[in-house]
Amino acid sequence: MKNIDSGNHTTGRSIYVDDIPLVAGTLFGAAFGSPVAHGHIEHLHLADAAAHPGVVRIFTYQDITGENQIGGIIPDEPLLAEHVVDFCGMPIAFVVATSEAAAHAAVRKIKVDITPLPVITDPREAHAQGELIVPPRTFRLGDPDAAWSQCAHIIEGRADSNGQEHLYIETQAAYAIPEENEGLKIYSSTQSPTASQRAASRVLGVPMHQLEVDVIRLGGGFGGKEDQANAWVALVALAAHILRKPVKYVLHRMEDMAMTGKRHPYSTDFRLGLDKDLKFVAFEADYYQNAGAAADLSPAIMERTLFHATSTYFVPNVRATAYSCRTHLPPNTAFRGFGGPQAKFVMESAINQAAEQLGVEAEVIQKKNLNKTGDEFPYGQKAVSEARACWTRAEELYNLETLKKEVASFNAQSPMVKKGLALMPICFGISFTNTSMNQARALVHVYYDGSVKVSTGAVEMGQGVNTKMLQVAARVLSISPDKVRLQTTSTNRIANTSPTAASAAADLNGKAVQLACEAIAGRLREVAALELNATVDAIELKNEQVLLHGKPTELDWKKLVTATFLRRVSLSEHAHYATPDVHFDKRTEKGHPFAYHVYGTSINTVTVDCLRGTYTVDAVRAVHDYGQSMNPAVDRGQIEGGIVQGIGWMTMEELLYDKTGRLRSNTLSTYKVPDLYSVPAEIAIEPLQTDTDNLAIFRSKAVGEPPLMYGIGTYFALRNAIKAFNPTSPVGFDAPMTPEKVLLALYPQPTPAVTEPHEPSLSRLATH
Ligand code: MTE
Ligand code: LUZ
Ligand code: MOS
Secondary structure (H helix, E strand, O other): OOOOOHHHHHHOOOOOHHHOOOOOOOEEEEEEEOOOOOEEEEEEEOHHHHOOOOEEEEEOHHHOOOOOOOOOOOOOOOOOOOOEEOOOOOEEEEEEEOOHHHHHHHHHOOEEEEEEOOOOOOHHHHHHOOOEOOOOEEEEEOOHHHHHHHOOEEEEEEEEEOOOOOOOOOOOEEEEEEOOOOOEEEEEOOOOHHHHHHHHHHHHOOOHHHEEEEEOOOOOOOOOOOOOOHHHHHHHHHHHHHHOOOEEEEOOHHHHHHHOOOOOOEEEEEEEEEOOOOOEEEEEEEEEEEEEOOOOOHHHHHHHHHHOOOOOEOOOEEEEEEEEEEOOOOOOOOOOOOOHHHHHHHHHHHHHHHHHHHOOOHHHHHHHOEOOOOOEOOOOOEOOOOHHHHHHHHHHHOOHHHHHHHHHHHHHHOOOEEEEEEEEEEEEEEOOOOHHHOEEEEEEEEOOOOOEEEEEOOOOOOOOHHHHHHHHHHHHHOOOHHHEEEOOEEOOOOOOOOOOOOOOHHHHHHHHHHHHHHHHHHHHHHHHHHHHOOOHHHEEEEOOEEEEOOEEEEEEHHHHHHHHHHOOOOOEEEEEEEOOOOEEEOOOOEEEOOOEEEEEEEEEEEEEEOOOOOEEEEEEEEEEEEEOOOOHHHHHHHHHHHHHHHHHHHOOOOOOEOOOOOEOOOOOOOOOOOOOOOOOOEEEEEEEEOOOOOOOHHHEOOOOOHHHHHHHHHHHHHHHHHHHHOOOOOOOOEEOOOHHHHHHHHOOOOOOOOOOOOOOOHHHHOOO
16 A cells, blocks of 8 residues: 555645644744853843844743743753853743744844853763763673673774754644643644643743644655654744744754754774674773753663663673763754664674774674574563574575675776775664553544544654554455544543654554554444344454444445444444563663564675775665565655665765754755665565564554664675775774775875874864
8 A cells, every 4th residue: 555645745735734724813932042162151142033023032041931941851941041041042032923934033132141161072071071961871691791701702992873854844843723621732743742732831931731742744754753853833822822823943064063962973992702603702891972951862772872881782891881961962863773773783883893903704604693583682572583693584585795896896807996895794683662652542433424533642744654554454444545534642532642653653643553553343243233233243344334243234335334233233443552571670770671673684786986985885785574564666766765774874975063062964965865876776585484573563563763773784885895995904993984994095195293183174163
């Protein structure tokens, strides 16, 4: 089945926040963000801005009717700065005017006197100064201290990965419309309708029931709207609450890039021990996460880094410690993979360093150490593993040996252009690691003409969750998909939603839709039994027909629905689902946090122009564990998109903050994302059909985040091409591998005596 939005998307008819017809009298907001990363606010000059034609009012923290607080996990984030600013772009004032242009012009007239305070942009420096968001956490397995003495080889090193701009096509946006009795209806581009409702209710000081958050769809979220949509909802809600006028704010791209947090940069020290057969004996890592100025979701992201410390491999002795470090960058946040990709980059770096030191191919070490069913993860859960199945299938299907020979013979005859190849196995845990969030609800109405309306807590953001919800309803009720329509995601219909995140939206909300439809179908069958003078067991609903002992009757779907209504039996259901069997004990750091894991292996190949440092990604060929995909077209789209987004993070996307904490890569001319010319020339995806996971909706495994991690293989393929040109290249593990870095790795520069060592690249301005 096609994505139900594809027609509207391609003809421009899909509605985003900025497309909602304006209510008469709508006002427009714009935020004034701090021009410096850290300092004391001495004086805020608002008079010029307030006098600007069209300005209705300028809000500061003093206007907040409730609490000036939007921190979700930890209450450490004011909505509007009071006396101190903690990051460049931190909202200080919110201008509301009769036009968008007037609001922005007025923002430019605001001046602020700030006494600067010291700025930290480097997580290791923050750690050295004791600036931690939460206490560090450590996951342990076996006895790593004792294990080191049993290792034949010990590899020590460091890996750095930079952040990533979400670059959802629709920027952050919110529109609040007053309703009677002090109510507000708020349209938002949020992944978390409830978190946004909660943030606004806290800032306004009103009960949640006074506010409705309604989400039509998102033009992309990728984690960037899991927590960071809340501020804009709270701002428009505050202004609309006080003025009793509709207020809308759609951020301009540069505002969005400057004011919102991104994927967390990480800097990590690792130590890997192997025995003489290259089997892992021990692994240790210290992760320094660059959290930015407030907690946001950083503690949860740090936790997921620890969950994925050993990636797809089994290591019997592990100590992994993570530090969430407070810096003066915008609070970093969820981004597809949620700290998992950062952990995997470290593990693959350790493997590649071991391979180089020991003179073997990385894939020999990778393959030997893939986890098996029954192996224990450092957090206590036992693997149900498809790692080897995916790896060996990829080897066979794509003729790994032939591919390797092609690369070797190409490199042998090509002096200035080199190819590189790397394998990337993935393993990603599905469920919110915070057990309480693994719940969802759905509301299903069957109207008496036989058409069906479905509401869930899931937010459509391009990933196709609404299409899947529709398929679940159509399948359980056994009716044609065009009888089913999806509703927007509203806190009035579905309360207390978990964010659409953790790749779990289809599973959680799909199971709730399934339960709701099963309940309605059960009642319909009871009515059919009465109508047909039969027992319920003999009744079956199939393809809009009512079957009795497998044979068609005079009753069809429509007649049965009408009969059910006339008998005064409910045609609606509100169902609740909570993932069974998941639990985790933070005191022991052990449990069974994930419903299941998603596996896969990709073979990534690249070609590097060793004169210019430029490169092309030739192919990503993957074998991916879909379970039993309920929508192969949608899932394929997710995998292709994830791969390209992962490649972008690992190669060309170079987030750059200077040492004063100012974002330098603040436009699309200075922050380069993959385009049509930089995507892989070939993406091959082969499903591995598996049948083990009935916690996945219809055994169709979650697909949203895991494929991003195939992109990591491209980084190591590029490294291998560099080494093919210059075997003694000192290239380390510092993503992204921009063409600039490739060039410098091909032709290492002698270190000039005057500058700092290790400062080869402009990117070093960024202290990640
Ligand atoms: N795909 C599109 N097109 N747009 C998005 O914003 N977000 C990703 C992924 N795929 C995203 C996407 C992220 S970060 C997650 S967690 C999942 O979709 C969430 O949706 P799911 O739980 O339905 O997979
Ligand atoms: N969000 C969250 C997530 O709150 N908890 C998670 O475990 C998670 N995992 C992936 C993406 N978002
Ligand atoms: Mo995705 S990072 O869970 O929104």
